[in-house]
């Protein structure tokens with residue numbers, strides 16, 4: 264394995280992968296000053312010659328911004344790429360749903376932005392629980408992403424004079440968010456898709472839509488392939504390669520109700536975890552403050568209202584408890600703009616964790632609005648008076664239309680009603696600086712890795728990270744890996760593939776054989792309620808302990824009483840979901856366990872026992888300034904918790920303040 268600070272010559276001598284070293288969490292951060300680490304890595308990493316690139320096959324699971332960008336970039340370099348997704352088209356990856364924008368330290372506004380400021384805001388936004396060197400690289404690469412996407416023709420919003428426009432997102436006092444109305448993810452994905460299809464046409468990418476990765480195959484401890492279910496024919500298929508890249512997105516659908524599409528899942532990363540990849544910080548989930556509120560049991564998701572709306576929308580509730588008057592009858596002096604009151608420096612644009620907790624606290628006090636009392640107003644009245652309805656429509660028209668379509672309320676005339684909902688998962692598979700997991704050859708990109716966001720992700724930073732991983736980081740780090748290791752050719756006739764296929768078939772048969780009475784949806788809903796109540800916005804030791812035992816009981820019952828109709832031999836949505844929910848049951852328990860072990864509050868992880876007098880998160884840097892990375896120990900067994908210490912040299916650890 265490549266070691267920190269080892270001279271390039273010494274690294275070149277290395278030819279063998281030592282899978283046994285994998286229990287040591289070596290982040291492999293390059294030596295040298297913070298701002299030079301990435302340049303130094305690029306200058307010293309090993310390269311694969313064009314003739315040799317053609318000999319390598321790379322599996323990329325996922326076609327979202329991270330996977331799509333990686334597949335296109337690697338093929339452009341000359342590698343053979345096999346690219347998989349569960350949807351019928353790469354364009355339907357969930358990145359398509361991203362609304363508000365993507366950050367970059369271009370400083371087009373001349374308002375004081377810089378690479379260092381974006382780096383600092385991201386580290387602080389993540390409550391000092393991210394790896395400093397990764398975040399600095401991310402901030403450096405942010406500027407390249409915009410250039411790359413503009414060159415692809417991504418239609419970012421522009422000013423009258425033609426320059427790219429920016430808006431603000433939470434946790435920043437500058438305007439650095441590039442956007443394409445409320446469809447930024449879709450436009451960026453079309454850019455990546457164009458590049459991907461160019462490579463499909465050139466014969467260097469082979470696409471495999473409607474495939475679900477159900478297992479990782481290792482040969483001699485090294486990732487060499489995957490097992491998939493063909494979601495249309497039901498066939499179990501094997502694919503071999505020289506390296507496996509997993510970019511399968513986040514897992515907040517574990518809560519059942521989230522801002523994500525119901526198809527989002529943790530299966531690929533969870534199965535890798537069960538094969539030996541450590542799972543980092545599973546309890547760091549982001550609850551987004553501006554979503555449609557829960558109205559009943561028939562909702563399948565809680566639609567997001569982009570954070571960009573907080574540029575112009577003002578969040579408020581009535582000052583008086585139980586005030587049931589409609590919003591337009593409540594005079595200005597009787598309104599509490601609680602974010603502006605509590606956080607005057609950042610106002611409505613405080614980071615998501617802070618805005619979410621503030622909304623919950625107000626509703627718990629009995630000042631929430633709507634039938635359930637669990638929502639707050641997001642009001643555009645002032646902005647419309649100041650800027651006119653046409654400007655607001657230009658900025659957020661599609662979001663307003665979406666809100667009206669779902670709620671039948673016109674937000675140009677009545678304030679939106681919003682409430683926090685599970686959104687983004689900062690936890691994920693542990694990776695080193697090179698994006699490699701604890702399994703040699705298995706690389707993890709985008710939301711699927713434990714990422715660069717620490718305990719809380721700032722808005723508009725996920726797209727930045729996914730594209731940075733895919734377009735700019737992995738083309739270098741994967742080359743270094745391939746050039747540094749001897750990888751004998753392996754085919755799908757290897758015993759390791761046969762064993763993995765047998766395991767996948769066995770799990771499918773077990774699920775179909777239960778023939779119980781409760782639907783997969785019933786179980787998923789119950790799991791989601793346990794997680795939302797005990798592992799949601801507020802957590803405490805008693806609730807977390809209870810959650811672990813409740814989830815264990817639910818899981819046991821699942822395997823005795825779940826009803827999965829149909830067969831394994833053709834398209835079977837019930838079977839697909841059953842496998843995913845089985846994984847969610849195990850992941851949910853790990854989330855609770857991780858939250859229980861982390862005796863501090865930081866970012867999205869708010870332990871009620873650890874808070875300041877003003878109700879803000881109280882970190883414990885002495886004992887918890889580390890990444891927790893969990894090692895799987897077998898079904899039902901308690902996993903082992905490892906730690907990667909976090910050290911900060913370019914920023915000072917400080918109590919986060921947005922006041």
Ligand SMILES: Cc1cc2nc3c(=O)[nH]c(=O)nc-3n(C[C@H](O)[C@H](O)[C@H](O)COP(=O)(O)OP(=O)(O)OC[C@H]3O[C@@H](n4cnc5c(N)ncnc54)[C@H](O)[C@@H]3O)c2cc1C
Nearest residue numbers: 325326327329349358362363364476512709710723725726
């Ligand atoms: C409603 C919404 C709005 C958002 N808005 C913003 C925003 O404005 N700015 C921002 O920065 N971030 C935003 N985010 C977050 C951001 O969109 C995501 O974090 C990011 O797009 C994730 O990209 P990804 O490539 O990692 O994964 P995804 O785009 O989720 O792609 C996952 C891919 O993996 C495939 N896959 C999954 N499981 C399997 C499997 N088992 N086998 C085979 N293939 C599999 C899927 O088919 C898909 O191709 C938003 C998120 C949501 C939900």
